[in-house]
Amino acid sequence: MQKHISDEPQRHRASLVGKTMIVNKELMEKQQDMLTDHKDSLSVCVQKVHDLEKLYGSQLVWKIDKYSERFQEAKTGKKITIFSPPFLTSRHGYKMAVSLCLNGDGKGK
Structure with missing residues (x-):
């Protein structure tokens, strides 16, 4: 070879x-x-x-887990306000969060 x-x-x-x-x-x-x-x-x-x-785009889809428990907490005054996860108003927009008072707040109770 x-x-x-x-x-x-x-x-x-x-x-x-x-x-x-x-x-x-x-x-x-x-x-x-x-x-x-x-x-x-x-x-x-x-x-x-x-x-x-x-x-x-600028929609918030917020699923509130254990709604009935959270509503009861709001009624008793234990936790009046809950907050959403942060989200953007658009791709390069403002970062925001939504607050919700399940039993109302102030005059709305």
Whole structure:
């Protein structure tokens, strides 16, 4: 095998370079296909985020857990006011929270 390799080194190098170029080309094509797939997936995700921002832009959806217990606490005066989680009025808007007095406050009792 050594004699065969040493007798024709140019041919072996050319064969090695040719195969390396073929593998490199296949890898580049596969990489390009994967990049295209990722770009498509990213475009879909960006569109979904855009649609959700339009739908839920400055709305607050606040689910109050254990409402009846909290209402009883408000009636007894133990915890009159509850606060929502903070939210943004828009993507780059104000950060706010909502307060709620379940049994009313002041004249509203």
